[in-house]
Amino acid sequence: MQARLVSYNSGDSIPVGSTVELDGNYPVTVTAIHPAHDDEDTGMVAIRYEWGAVENIDPVRLSAYIAA
Numbered sequence: 001m002q003a004r005l006v007s008y009n010s011g012d013s014i015p016v017g018s019t020v021e022l023d024g025n026y027p028v029t030v031t032a033i034h035p036a037h038d039d040e041d042t043g044m045v046a047i048r049y050e051w052g053a054v055e056n057i058d059p060v061r062l063s064a065y066i067a068a
Contacts (some may be wrong), residue, residue: 003035005045008063020062022047028062035066042066 005014014020014030022028031054032046043066044056059066 003033003043003066003068005030005033005059005062005064006067008065014062014064020064022057023061024063030062033066035068 006012007014016030016032018030019027020030026049028047028049030045031048034044034046034056036043042058042060045059045062045064045066046054046056047062048054
């Protein structure tokens with residue numbers, strides 16, 4: 001089963017390619033979802049800023065979590 005990003009607020013899935021708000025302020029595009037490797041890990045989400053920079057972040061910064 002493929003990991004998916006889920007919004008805390010609505011419960012809706014956030015697909016790769018979607019634009020979401022980082023820290024509630026900055027629009028970013030979700031480029032990949034990296035699921036957790038163990039119980040201590042929350043996984044990571046790869047994002048791209050509108051100016052082109054990329055970063056791996058904790059999903060909570062998108063008000064979301066990773067579901068398996």
